[in-house]
Amino acid sequence: MYTETAMLGLDVPLRASERAYRQLRGEILNGFLAPGAALLEVEQAERIGISRTPLREAVARLIADGLVVGRRGRGFEVTDISVDSISELYELRQALEVQAIRLAAIRRDPTPFALLREGFVNAPQLLEQGDVGVHRYYGLIDELEDAIDVAVGNPFLVGALRAVRTHLARIRRLARRNPLRLHAAAAEHLLILDAIIAGDPSLAAHATHIHLHQSLQSVLAAIDEGSATVAN
Amino acid sequence: MYTETAMLGLDVPLRASERAYRQLRGEILNGFLAPGAALLEVEQAERIGISRTPLREAVARLIADGLVVGRRGRGFEVTDISVDSISELYELRQALEVQAIRLAAIRRDPTPFALLREGFVNAPQLLEQGDVGVHRYYGLIDELEDAIDVAVGNPFLVGALRAVRTHLARIRRLARRNPLRLHAAAAEHLLILDAIIAGDPSLAAHATHIHLHQSLQSVLAAIDEGSATVAN
DNA sequence: CAACCACTCTTTGTATACAGAGGCACTTCG
């Protein structure tokens, strides 16, 4: 019930291609490798400290993830994020999350969600505690997502959802959320949680629909007003 | 507006890894490589006539597609299809197609759909013409899917949809549809088409929901009754 | 002065050689 050796501190027995994949993926997600950045094979292979063969395997996986695109003759580059692509991603996200939440509300074991509910009830206080509080709030969201994935129990659906979340992580970076939105989002999550616990798929689906609508509006607004700042 | 050299008869200037990917993918989809079949690198590389390096790249893509899984220490094997996984795939399919159809109904240029409608009106006669007719009917469905993809205009959503269709192709192989179902399906497609042309996203979504429900029931029934035959 | 052609350099695509890990069978001991 554990993935690789993730539970332990052991990262030594990891394949080189796996290390390269995780490192590059992380660097793309946290913005170290910015959209449009060129990836030269030899350059990246030397930087990571491996040869070109496992690096190519890592890049191939990144292409499959949609984080990297191959340029015709001139290597690869990190995919960029347009405002259009954000709206498009949310169209996919909505379809997947509404379905996932609906199924979770039907199939869930209520216990983990009841536990999570406690956390979201206390979210407003958490969000008053500065960056650490916000960080712990995001931790709650991760737990909620994991609980939903377990409740859904559908590898295809969960896999598609994880792919969407990968892209969302990049978007969050360029749209710092404001405190008001975080409080509102916490309330929305609480409603979703209640619907899941109550076993009400219809309510859960509608609440998710609303939540994602608000989320997208917030992200687009944040990018719009901060575009000059983000442009750096 | 053409992909690679697909339009021409030229397959010479294709990369070895690309050739290997297409060949293996095709062989998995058409059943030549059955679920559970082991893929040995040297063996497959020799068979296709390339070295191990591009073959590994091809296998990596197949793993990303979910058509192949890596066994801990002993190579790779073709993923198998359980009845459970079919229902799970349909849960994902429903979420994606309902969303896609809804958006298509909103954004469509009516012209190509009106053209397709002619084809589906004549579908019943087509289905009386034996295998060639059935084959042409499937061609119509492909055209419909392409038209929807264009109308949706969302790379994320369309990409997810294409991934689902890949797995569906394998499922169709082990569930020969009966003529009655094909006639009913054609009628359902006609309703969806009318809703798209009318620009009625709600009707289109509901019609798609029903269509997929019936489709899944038909597939599960076909597998149930034919299990002894399929087992061969 | 501009346009076209050729050459070179960079970078990817492919093959092969080598090393390490895991499994299976055989043998040996209890």
Added chain:
DNA sequence: CGAAGTGCCTCTGTATACAAAGAGTGGTTG
């Protein structure tokens, strides 16, 4: 006779060497 340990062998994982293709640049010619 059964079980456990050891050794071999196969297969993957990685590195490196080589080939080919594309792009950019410079020169030459009209």
